Amino acid sequence: MVKHFDPTCPKCKQAFHVHHEDLRNAGVKLLCPYCGERFHVEEADSILEHDGRRWKPGAGARAGQ
Amino acid sequence: MSRLKLEQRQDESLSTHDLRDFIARVEKEGPGELLRIRDEVRPDGFEVTAILANLEERGRYPMVLFERPLNLLGEVSAFPLLTNVYASRTRCAMALGLTPQQHRLDLSMEYSRREARRLAPLALEREAAPVKQVVKTGLQIDLRELPIVRHHKMDPAPYIDMTPVMRDPDQGQYNIAFLRNMYKGPRRLGIHMSPRHNWQICRKYEERNLPTPVVIVVSHHPAFYLGALNVSPFGVDDYELVGSMMGQPLRLVPSETWGKDFMVPADAEMVIEGEIPPGVREVEGPFGEFPGTYGPQRLRWVIDVKALTHRRDAIYQDVFVGHRDNWVLGAIPKEGTLFNRIKGVVPTVKAVHLPNSGTGRFNCYISIDKKVDGESKQAALIALGECDFVKNVFVVDADIDPFDEEQVMWAFATRVQADQDVDIIKNVKGNTLEPSQNDDILTTKMIIDATKPVRRTFASRVEVPKEVREKFRVERYL
Incomplete structure (x- = not known):
């Protein structure tokens, strides 16, 4: 399986799979498949990385936000 | 005069190879194979797949015709929805014109025979093409009128999951493949491609900064889709191969968007024409994929829809991806090809089966009438080398039916010593969607040799004397 990370949507708090190479650093907004919210990776409520590490991006962690 | 009649007769017989012909045959000859659902259902609200999953839980796999599905606007769609067509090998046999009883090795071998042949397509005038009965272009198109299915919980949108066709800009051959198409708007779809044939075609257009023409054949005779899954190399014209699979030339008609430069199947129920703009990528997915697990959200291509053409009373088609509908469809094209390749080296091969338990791809059961120790491994290595989907190969003796999984597991239980009969091969090309990779x-591949050794004694299988069994046939007691 290609590497993926699981961000948790800041709005509905549900996690989904995102392709690491395509989207981890692409700077585009992800689409929550459950509620349709669009958000940057750094705006996720939490992120489960492909290596199993879970972390919570800080509020305003995204540069320029 | 007689010549004209003959031509008319040929034309009549050709025109009958469409989806309706198949549905009628299944309803007539396959009791229980077709389930009609007359209630209103919301395909984009998981209601179609909920019914299919509940049937599956009861071990039922009928082809299901939803007569009143709602479209994405919440209205009863003008298009009935047909799904789960391929969830039974019996129906796949019928799709190739075989008898329902020929659904095992006969089916895969017939597929293999037809895959080796080509039949040139036949061009029709626009007026004679059923798929041109309704033509919509530009702002007339609204994909929300279709009963597009949202399959699984993590899918972000409804998906059209039938076959886009692309045409190679250099050689001119058409390539057909099952690719997922995410609904994004009334005239916009997302499309996912793995680095296979359509991906190569799209890449060529992108390198020239040109849009890639694409035609999604949303609904057609099942033999069309079985043919689409051929394992032929890049460069083979899939329209010719599909003609061979259908047993008649595929009838084509010029597209609305590109005219004779891109022909579309005339007997399809519905086609969508569009262009993939070069260099454009948007988020797409996740999507519940063939292994029964989700593929992740990605940056993928988009399709700007240019035309929608269909029969007046078109039937919309869908595959229940990640379930038996998807697995049987994937297995049949590979079984016949693998059988032929193995036979070239191990002439005593009896059958090859890719079972549903392995998603019709990852596990491969091969039976051989072994004459020499080591033949089993040769057969396994050919299967692994021939098809990158195949991950675990079980080789069994000729007394084991590879289509009967209980027998295969019995051989695994009684004829395998793991330290002697299991081989692990690391660092082989696998499939990006295989979740354990x-x-x-x-990926890592495995060979399980569940055959008996030739050069030493081995416990024989128990048997009740055949002559006594024949004297006591159970029909007398049942």
């Missing part, structure tokens, strides 16, 4: 590309 911990590398993007590389």
